[in-house]
Amino acid sequence: MHKKFFLELKKPIRIIHFISPSDHRAFSDNSLSLQDFLQYSQEEWDKIQTKFDYHNRLRLPEYLNIFQKTGFEIEYLEFDNPKKDSFTYEKFKKIKLHDDYKDMSEEDLTAGSIIIILKKKNETI
Template sequence: MNHNVRTIVFRCLDLLPDNVGRKMHHQLQNLLENKVLYVRIKRTENTFDEFVKICEAIKIDLNQKSIIEIGSGWLPIFPYFLLYLGKVKNVFSFDLNEHYQKKRIANFNSIFSKNYNTTIDALFNSKYNLPDGVHYYPGENIINSKIPDADIVVSRFVLEHVAPNDIFEMHQKLRNSLKKGTHIVHFISPSDHRAHGDITLSLQDFLKYSKPEWDAIQTKFDYHNRLRLPQYLDIFKSLGLEVVYLTFDTVKEGTAQYDLFKKVNIHSDYNSFSTEELTAGSINIVLKI
């Protein structure tokens, strides 16, 4: 969807009573998800492959481990990769919203079974057609939840949509609840998501706005905190979390993305950051409690 149209749609939904706006947003997302399901499965597989590589690089054995997922999304795609390909024991998936639907997951179970040559036996009494080993906690903020015993915490493209104060409180809760040595793995996409559907827009376009200006554009349906890499690192280090793995990419001089970036009139709020820090994207980071 064109980013201008998307913004107009979200702002209209934001004007409706909260329960009505969220219901209509849910229906719209269901429609869009159905159209791109196979693309989303493939993208999630790519992230899973990267997750496995990261675990191998820092000597984490996934076999029979328990994992907390922050941000369940619309389908249990990543938990299934963890369970059936990664051979983990349990995935505890937390989400502020309740997006899972029994009928859609039944269809997804069939697709995943066929594509990955596995058998998914949904539990007879499962509200969402989930198999043993996938535990879903919808409508729960992990900051206020009881944290299950786990070996690894993972999020996929979630942190950029979380308010900075909540990122701090979330990691404070994890640090205080989980055993020392537990790893926290984050895949973060700090770029302007509007540019993902518009190649004429810089991935840093939203950095031209002041906070009030940006808050007037975004809504609760497409919130983006715009944090730069050093700001994430400051939050993690302030809690005494050890950074044991970090990779990211940046725009390269001479590329189309670099040219687009140079045209952006970066707001003075970001004057203290270098070009590398402003453009750091596709952040993969592992923290250790």
């Protein structure tokens, strides 16, 4: 999608993303962490989620990498993380992360309410 945007949209352009990279199940089951799905391998997760309840488990650095690989630069980035003394953070800390996520920082794993504005590289308005 971003490759198509990069090639076909005329300058100057901005693309705005509002991303909620959380486990949607946590909104109806408050015993779950917003990052609960990070404890599963992809194979395990594919058995839990259904085609009607798809969850994208990408983390902040993975999004940034995708955008930059397609020729965009990040003009603006904002996100939040739970406070260390919050119930949200406590639930995150109880998760046994799958090895796929062990090399990521807590900040990257818990980044939420992400706002990203992309522009084509070397572009000015």
